[in-house]
Amino acid sequence: MFTKKNKPTDIQRVHKASAWLGVSEFQVFCDAWQAWYDEKPSEKRIEPYFVDFLGQDAVPFWVRNYVRLILNRKDLLAKEKKRLYVGVLTYYFPLLIFFILIMRALL
Incomplete structure (x- = not known):
């Protein structure tokens, strides 16, 4: 079916x-x-x-x-994807740097 x-x-x-x-x-x-x-x-x-x-x-x-x-509209779809990527990067990138610095300090 x-x-x-x-x-x-x-x-x-x-x-x-x-x-x-x-x-x-x-x-x-x-x-x-x-x-x-x-x-x-x-x-x-x-x-x-x-x-x-x-x-x-x-x-x-x-x-x-x-x-x-x-x-x-394809242009809005592309804009939305870009917005999502920027949002992910601005959220996770500082966390990644923070954890790298903490790990270096502990080692």
């Missing part, structure tokens, strides 16, 4: 896109509205959709489309 690969849900995609862009989920909704309707939305305009997203996990079609476009 064939099983489908577990695809991320729309909610997971919204969270991932907001993390990649470094903005809140609410800002993703605002940017998606602006991309789809070509007008800057007010907070009152976005709020009902965002409340549905938080309460009922409902993702509007225009947010779904925007998030898919964002997650398919």
